[in-house]
Every structure is written in structure tokens, then in C-alpha cells.
Amino acid sequence: xxxxxxxxxxxxxxxxxxxxxxxxxxxxxxxxxxxxxxxxxxxxxxxxxxxxxxxxxxxxxxxxxxxxxxxxxxxxxxxxxxxxxxxxxxxxxxxxxxxxxxxxxxxxxxxxxxxxxxxxxxxxxxxxxxxxxxxxxxxxxxxxxxxxxxxxxxxxxxxxxxxxxxxxxxxxxxxxxxxxxxxxxxxxxxxxxxxxxxxxxxxxxxxxxxxxxxxxxxxxxxxxxxxxxxxxxxxxxxxxxxxxxxxxxxxxxxxxxxxxxxxxxxxxxxxxxxxxxxxxxxxxxxxxxxxxxxxxxxxxxxxxxxxxxxxxxxxxxxxxxxxxxxxxxxxxxxxxxxxxxxxxxxxxxxxxxxxxxxxxxxxxxxxxxxxxxxxxxxxxxxxxxxxxxxxxxxxxxxxxxxxxxxxxxxxxxxxxxxxxxxxxxxxxxxxxxxxxxxxxxxxxxxxxx
Amino acid sequence: xxxxxxxxxxxxxxxxxxxxxxxxxxxxxxxxxxxxxxxxxxxxxxxxxxxxxxxxxxxxxxxxxxxxxxxxxxxxxxxxxxxxxxxxxxxxxxxxxxxxxxxxxxxxxxxxxxxxxxxxxxxxxxxxxxxxxxxxxxxxxxxxxxxxxxxxxxxxxxxxxxxxxxxxxxxxxxxxxxxxxxxxxxxxxxxxxxxxxxxxxxxxxxxxxxxxxxxxxxxxxxxxxxxxxxxxxxxxxxxxxxxxxxxxxxxxxxxxxxxxxxxxxxxxxxxxxxxxxxxxxxxxxxxxxxxxxxxxxxxxxxxxxxxxxxxxxxxxxxxxxxxxxxxxxxxxxxxxxxxxxxxxxxxxxxxxxxxxxxxxxxxxxxxxxxxxxxxxxxxxxxxxxxxxxxxxxxxxxxxxxxxxxxxxxxxxxxxxxxxxxxxxxxxxx
Numbered sequence: 112x113x114x115x116x117x118x119x120x121x122x123x124x125x126x127x128x129x130x131x132x133x134x135x136x137x138x139x140x141x142x143x144x145x146x147x148x149x150x151x152x153x154x155x156x157x158x159x160x161x162x163x164x165x166x167x168x169x170x171x172x173x174x175x176x177x178x179x180x181x182x183x184x185x186x187x188x189x190x191x192x193x194x195x196x197x198x199x200x201x202x203x204x205x206x207x208x209x210x211x212x213x214x215x216x217x218x219x220x221x222x223x224x225x226x227x228x229x230x231x232x233x234x235x236x237x238x239x240x241x242x243x244x245x246x247x248x249x250x251x252x253x254x255x256x257x258x259x260x261x262x263x264x265x266x267x268x269x270x271x272x273x274x275x276x277x278x279x280x281x282x283x284x285x286x287x288x289x290x291x292x293x294x295x296x297x298x299x300x301x302x303x304x305x306x307x308x309x310x311x312x313x314x315x316x317x318x319x320x321x322x323x324x325x326x327x328x329x330x331x332x333x334x335x336x337x338x339x340x341x342x343x344x345x346x347x348x349x350x351x352x353x354x355x356x357x358x359x360x361x362x363x364x365x366x367x368x369x370x371x372x373x374x375x376x377x378x379x380x381x382x383x384x385x386x387x388x389x390x391x392x393x394x395x396x397x398x399x400x401x402x403x404x405x406x407x408x409x410x411x412x413x414x415x416x417x418x419x420x421x422x423x424x425x426x427x428x429x430x431x432x433x434x435x436x437x438x439x440x441x442x443x444x445x446x447x448x449x450x451x452x453x454x455x456x457x458x459x460x461x462x463x464x465x466x467x468x469x470x471x472x473x474x475x476x477x478x479x480x481x482x483x484x485x486x487x488x489x490x491x492x493x494x495x496x497x498x499x500x501x502x503x504x505x506x507x508x509x510x511x512x513x514x515x516x517x518x519x520x521x522x523x524x525x526x527x528x529x530x531x532x533x534x535x536x537x538x539x540x541x542x543x544x545x546x547x548x549x550x551x552x553x554x555x556x557x558x559x560x
Numbered sequence: 561x562x563x564x565x566x567x568x569x570x571x572x573x574x575x576x577x578x579x580x581x582x583x584x585x586x587x588x589x590x591x592x593x594x595x596x597x598x599x600x601x602x603x604x605x606x607x608x609x610x611x612x613x614x615x616x617x618x619x620x621x622x623x624x625x626x627x628x629x630x631x632x633x634x635x636x637x638x639x640x641x642x643x644x645x646x647x648x649x650x651x652x653x654x655x656x657x658x659x660x661x662x663x664x665x666x667x668x669x670x671x672x673x674x675x676x677x678x679x680x681x682x683x684x685x686x687x688x689x690x691x692x693x694x695x696x697x698x699x700x701x702x703x704x705x706x707x708x709x710x711x712x713x714x715x716x717x718x719x720x721x722x723x724x725x726x727x728x729x730x731x732x733x734x735x736x737x738x739x740x741x742x743x744x745x746x747x748x749x750x751x752x753x754x755x756x757x758x759x760x761x762x763x764x765x766x767x768x769x770x771x772x773x774x775x776x777x778x779x780x781x782x783x784x785x786x787x788x789x790x791x792x793x794x795x796x797x798x799x800x801x802x803x804x805x806x807x808x809x810x811x812x813x814x815x816x817x818x819x820x821x822x823x824x825x826x827x828x829x830x831x832x833x834x835x836x837x838x839x840x841x842x843x844x845x846x847x848x849x850x851x852x853x854x855x856x857x858x859x860x861x862x863x864x865x866x867x868x869x870x871x872x873x874x875x876x877x878x879x880x881x882x883x884x885x886x887x888x889x890x891x892x893x894x895x896x897x898x899x900x901x902x903x904x905x906x907x908x909x910x911x912x913x914x915x916x917x918x919x920x921x922x923x924x925x926x927x928x929x930x931x932x933x934x935x936x937x938x939x940x941x942x943x944x945x946x947x948x949x950x951x952x953x954x955x956x957x958x959x960x961x962x963x964x965x966x967x968x969x970x971x972x973x974x975x976x977x978x979x980x981x982x983x984x985x986x987x988x989x
Contacts, residue, residue: 193785197792271772328969329978331719331772332919335912336962347955469776506791511784515777522774523767
């Protein structure tokens with residue numbers, strides 16, 4: 112939790128600032144195209160920045176994409192072991208493990224695979240329903256993608272947006288209010304629902320940006336606190352007559368007007384227009400980050416605020432703008448929840464989406480399309496987990512375990528490489544002292560300031 | 561808690577005409593006016609009764625009877641006077657004294673209490689009960705925030721307090737049930753907290769992964785793990801895995817006989833006494849011993865510490881581990897003291913309040929302790945408000961700790977300054 116950029120400049124020695132500038136150069140170089148964002152991945156580059164003499168095969172194997180796949184596999188395997196460890200059949204057969212090991216292995220295998228088969232059937236394809244589950248996956252993924260984009264955008268600008276949860280809640284509240292109190296014609300109504308929701312989320316995010324830019328308040332703290340403020344605010348509002356369903360005492364809002372909701376894309380499923388919006392947003396964020404001046408400024412601030420300021424970027428303005436945009440992106444997730452998936456406002460409207468979106472952005476390495484596919488994967492976990500719990504009784508919480516393990520493994524590629532012995536040469540031991548400081552510096556500067 | 565103490569000296573001497581920040585005087589002034597108008601002029605004309613001793617106590621102290629409106633006005637004027645003093649000091653080019661914001665906060669909270677109680681359907685409240693409940697609720701917060709202090713002072717951001725509390729709570733319930741002894745459960749909780757912390761330490765120190773990311777992910781991981789095991793182990797076999805029993809209440813012979821405060825402070829379980837000891841030991845250790853000096857050096861300027869021969873990363877590793885153990889004990893309080901079983905996500909975001917308390921307490925063990933008490937008070941007030949029926953929705957009371965923290969990091973406390981190297985991995989070279 113370093114102090115704000117202004118704060119840190121004052122007490123810096125010249126050596127430190129030059130070192131930071133150097134680190135920024137490194138980060139900016141890599142961020143020139145669609146290469147690496149500056150935040151998580153920089154630490155993951157520690158091993159292989161600088162020396163590319165390896166063969167093509169080795170580069171594929173050492174590459175980040177491959178590590179991501181391995182991370183998912185290892186996490187799923189460990190999750191499977193966890194499921195098996197509490198399985199009654201496995202425990203029984205473990206009792207006579209040495210007498211008949213095949214029983215134990217069969218039980219172990221079936222305990223691990225049964226749950227995942229159910230997960231797959233609930234999220235992609237089941238013999239009974241065909242490909243219908245994949246539509247549910249896309250529905251569940253929609254808010255995850257939107258909010259994940261918000262988190263990723265902030266990451267790229269060196270800001271930790273832990274506040275997607277609050278931004279979703281505020282936007283869902285405003286959007287739902289417009290959706291069930293105003294009665295407007297088709298098209299216009301939905302448009303206003305989206306606008307109000309997005310404005311709400313943007314404002315909630317901008318509070319953080321303004322506080323950070325003006326007072327140096329750390330955005331991690333402010334966003335965490337604002338999440339709870341938003342949660343209690345929603346709880347309060349749902350107990351007022353303006354939001355409560357008439358004639359009902361439980362904290363649930365009236366249903367949104369038909370004209371206020373996203374149209375369903377494929378009849379018979381819940382998949383709605385919000386998914387296409389999410390795709391458009393993904394493209395938009397990619398365009399902004401990689402093709403526009405403002406996106407370049409954001410990345411420059413993320414790589415090194417001091418260097419960015421020297422180059423003429425207005426850092427406080429960029430901070431406020433990034434947080435507002437991040438809030439707006441998360442807000443699309445909130446709108447997708449109330450105007451697409453749920454169609455009512457409840458206290459649990461944001462579920463765990465805001466927190467999941469952080470892992471989504473991390474798995475997507477803070478790139479827009481990476482976030483998109485990570486959102487789809489975690490959406491599949493979420494959608495499939497419901498089916499898994501019904502069929503095999505495995506608690507949904509296993510999804511949380513797998514998700515967090517994936518992110519942990521991805522965040523620390525040396526770990527996953529050492530598990531699979533991907534380090535072909537011993538030279539890494541000698542390299543570390545030289546390569547690591549760069550990574551550390553870039554990690555520090557590209558990380559939350 | 562004044563803002564002005566945090567202004568870096570080097571920056572201020574460079575300015576030709578230095579004036580302390582206006583933040584404190586202005587914030588105090590605004591708050592005092594709010595108190596005068598809302599608690600005073602717009603306050604209820606009913607009389608608030610504040611019972612100090614309970615009916616069964618040996619020493620009966622008469623209840624405080626404070627008329628709502630008059631009391632609000634008097635307290636509001638008192639607050640205005642403090643704000644005026646702060647502004648006067650500012651015109652003289654001096655900072656507000658340190659005690660002023662603390663005294664202001666106490667009077668403000670009291671005025672708030674009078675206003676709330678006087679406006680309630682049933683304008684009567686037991687102060688002793690309120691304070692006792694606050695202390696009980698504050699215990700896990702204190703442990704959690706101490707964990708944060710230890711980690712951040714050594715340069716590792718600990719967002720995983722929530723996970724450490726939850727891990728401690730789960731392990732305490734599980735081990736206490738399986739061994740039949742809550743005390744072994746308490747030790748196991750400390751171990752579990754330490755394990756969670758070690759993951760944080762290994763990933764952030766060895767693999768240089770961003771500490772905030774590891775913290776966030778660890779919270780999810782622990783929540784998932786405990787939720788999963790709760791669902792597969794504890795729900796089907798409650799007798800076997802989830803009936804830990806409680807830690808005994810051990811009154812301290814003489815001290816617990818002190819009227820009013822005795823039962824509040826000295827009739828606790830061992831975890832409660834451990835809390836006092838932990839606060840004192842961490843404070844003494846950090847600021848009065850060689851170990852503490854080293855810890856703080858590592859957190860402020862690791863290069864310098866390294867040059868002097870301190871093993872930066874080892875210091876960090878063991879401090880973070882120790883912090884996790886302390887938070888683990890805090891988690892055990894949920895399942896061994898407050899209630900006697902584990903439920904899913906029992907810590908319920910308390911780890912984040914502990915984080916808030918650590919910041920509000922300005923990275924100081926005593927400050928974190930006081931802030932935890934304050935937040936425990938807010939938590940307790942929230943539940944009592946529901947009972948006596950007040951005009952203030954309980955949700956706003958629930959928001960208070962979070963709002964106060966935002967104010968703390970943004971305004972009232974000025975630039976609350978964490979240890980300089982907090983969050984930055986250290987690589988030798």
C-alpha cells in the first residue's frame with residue numbers, strides 16, 4: 112500500500128526515480144501493442160524477458176498462454192482431489208488400499224470425474240438438453256465479463272478496483288428503479304435503464320478516483336469500504352416503500368417492465384442482448400487501450416505515473432477517468448443482472464460477481480479478450496456448479512476453490528513451471544538476481560500506487 | 561489523529577510560508593454544525609435514559625437522564641467550541657493538538673447516542689450493556705487488525721485478514737470438536753491462520769506476486785475451502801465435527817469485582833485476555849525493542865535494513881506468519897466464544913473492518929485497538945437500535961465504520977501514511 116504518486120515523489124532518491132523510469136521504459140515497450148499488460152504479467156515475465164534464444168517449441172511451452180492452461184488443469188485436479196477426499200466411497204476403499212488398490216483408484220477416479228462431468232453437463236453440453244447449457248453459461252458470463260473489463264481496465268492504469276461489487280449494486284439499483292417505476296415505450300425505456308445504471312456505476316467509481324487523485328486515499332481501501340456502503344444502502348432501499356413490491360413484506364422489488372429489459376436472443380433460454388453488449392464492450396475496451404490516445408495515457412500512468420506526468424499526462428484526470436470508466440463497465444454488469452437475467456432487484460442482485468470479476472480479470476491477464484474468455488470460463492463454472500450440486504451433492508464452493516487456485520498458479524508462473532519441470536536449464540538460478548529486480552520494480556510501479 | 565502530524569517535514573520546510581492543513585479545523589467545524597442542528601435543534605424533546613449499572617449490581621449508580629433537545633444543543637456548542645479552538649490554532653499557524661480530534665470524536669459519539677436514544681420508541685439504554693457488547697464484538701477485530709499491523713509494518717499488505725479469521729474460525733470449530741478441547745482448538749486456529757499467512761508470504765516474497773492480488777485471492781480460496789468442507793463434513797455430521805463447545809469464562813478474582821467495568825473487562829475467556837496481552841506485546845515489541853526497530857526498518861526502507869545486515873525477506877516471512885497466527889486466534893473467537901459452532905462465511909466481512917481499523921488506527925497497535933473498539937461499538941449499537949426502535953435505519957449504523965474509514969483515509973486523518981515499503985517486494989541487488 113504505497114502512498115499516492117505525489118507522496119512518493121517527494122521522498123524519493125534520484126536513484127529510485129531513475130530506476131522507476133527504467134522500469135517504465137521496459138513496461139511501456141512491452142505494452143506497445145497487444146503484448147503484455149503491466150500488472151500481473153510483469154511478475155510472470157521474470158523468467159523469460161530478455162533472452163529469446165530458445166526454440167519456437169520452448170517459447171510456446173514457456174509462454175503465458177500455456178501456463179494459463181496448465182494452471183487451469185492443475186487447479187481442476189486439486190479441486191478433484193478435494194472432492195475425492197470427502198467422498199464416502201473413497202474413504203471406504205482407502206481402508207483396504209493395500210489389499211485392493213484398484214478399488215481405491217476406481218473410487219478416486221469416479222469421485223473426481225463425476226462432479227466434473229456434471230459440471231460440464233451443466234455448462235456446455237448434456238445429452239438430455241443438447242447445447243442449451245452453453246447458453247446459460249453465456250448468460251451467467253455476461254455480468255462477469257462486463258465487471259471483469261472494469262477491473263482489467265483499472266489494472267492497466269495501475270489501479271486496483273476491488274469495488275466492482277459496489278459499482279454493480281449501485282447501477283443495478285438505479286437501473287431497476289427506472290425499470291419498474293417509469294413506464295415508457297420500447298427502446299427508449301431500455302436505453303434510459305442502461306444510461307441511469309451506467310451513470311450510477313460511473314459515479315460510484317468516480318468517487319474513488321476523485322478521492323485518490325485529490326487526497327491520495329488508497330483506492331483498495333476506498334473501494335472495499337464503498338462495497339459495504341453500497342450493500343447496506345441497497346438493503347435500506349429495499350425496505351422502503353419506493354422499492355418494495357406492493358403488498359409484500361420481503362425485500363424484493365417489483366418486476367421490471369417488459370420494455371425495460373434486454374430482449375431474449377434465443378427463445379427457450381435466458382440468453383439476452385446483454386451478451387452482445389458485453390462483446391461490444393470488450394471490443395471497445397480493446398480499441399481504447401490499444402488504438403486511442405487516452406488508452407495510451409492510461410497505460411502510461413499504469414506503467415509509471417511519474418514518467419507519465421513528465422511526459423505531459425494529467426495523472427489526476429486519468430485516475431478519475433479510469434475509475435469512472437471502470438465503474439461504468441461494471442455497471443453494464445449490474446444492468447445485465449436486473450434488466451436481463453433476474454428482472455427484479457433483490458439484496459443478492461450482485462451475488463459474488465464483483466469479487467469473481469477480480470479473478471476473471473487476473474485470469475485474463477488484464478487484456479480485454481483475455482478477460483472475455485476468462486469470463487466465459489468462470490461463467491461455465493458458475494452455471495455448471497448448480498447442476499453439479501444437484502446431481503452429485505458437491506457444494507458449489509468448490510468453484511471458489513478452483514477459481515482461486517487458478518489465479519494463484521497464474522500469478523506465480525515459476526510455481527507452475529516447477530511443478531511440470533518446464534525449466535530446461537539450471538541457469539535460471541543464476542539469472543534470478545539480474546532478472547528479478549526489473550520484475551520487482553515493474554511490479555511495484557505497475558501495481559497499485 | 562490530527563492530519564497535520566502526517567505532513568512530511570521535508571516537504572513543509574521547503575515552503576516559504578508554511579501553514580498546517582485546514583482539513584482538521586474545517587472537518588471539525590462541519591461536524592459540529594451538523595451535531596448542533598440535527599442532534600440539537602432538530603432533536604427529540606424526549607428524555608434519554610442511560611442506565612449505567614444493572615439492577616443486580618452491588619453498587620447502584622443512578623441513570624443519566626439527558627433531555628434530548630437541550631442535551632443536543634449543549635453538546636453541539638461544546639463541539640463548536642472545540643472546532644473554534646482548532647481554527648484559532650490554525651490562524652496562529654499551529655497544528656491542532658493530538659488529543660483534540662479524539663476528544664471531539666468522543667463527544668460527537670455521545671451526542672449521536674443521546675439523539676438516537678431520545679428519538680427512540682423506548683428512550684432507554686444500558687450503557688454498561690452497550691460497552692460490554694462492544695468489547696465482545698471488538699475482540700476478533702482487534703486480533704485481525706493486529707495481524708494487519710504486523711504485516712504492514714514489515715512491508716507486506718495483508719488484505720487476507722478475512723481469510724485468516726475465517727480459516728481460524730473453521731479450524732477452531734473442527735479441531736475443538738474432534739479433540740474435545742476448545743483450548744487445542746484455539747491453538748489449531750492460530751496454526752491455521754499462520755498457514756494462510758504463509759501462503760501470502762511465499763507468494764508475495766518468493767514469487768513476487770502482487771500482495772493485494774494474493775490477499776484477495778486467498779480470501780476467496782479460504783471462503784471456498786471452508787464452505788466446501790462445511791457442506792461435506794460439518795452439515796451431515798454436526799455431532800462429530802461441529803460441536804466445539806465454548807472457552808470457559810475466567811473471571812480475574814479481584815479485578816472482576818470492580819463495579820461496572822469489572823465484569824466488562826475482567827470476565828472474559830482466555831481469548832479476551834490474550835487480546836490485551838497481544839496489544840501490549842505488539843506495541844512494546846514494535847516500538848521498544850531491537851526486533852521492532854528491525855521490523856520497522858524493513859517496512860520503511862528495506863535497502864537500508866539489508867545494508868545493515870538484516871535479512872529482509874526472512875523478517876518479512878516470519879512477521880507475516882506471526883500476524884496470521886494472531887488473526888487465527890481472532891477467528892477462533894467466532895466459534896469458541898461468540899457462538900459454539902461454525903457456519904459458512906461466519907466472519908462476514910469482519911476482516912475488512914479489521915483492515916479499516918488498522919488504517920483508522922494509523923498502523924499502530926494501540927490505535928488499531930481503539931479503532932476496533934469504536935467499530936465494535938458501531939456494530940453493537942446497530943443491533944441495539946433495532947431493539948429500541950429508532951428513527952435511524954440500522955443500515956446507516958452498519959455503514960458507519962466504512963464511511964468513517966473513507967473519511968479517515970481521505971480527509972480527517974489527512975494523508976494516513978502507511979509504512980513506505982508496504983506492498984513492494986524486496987529483491988536484493
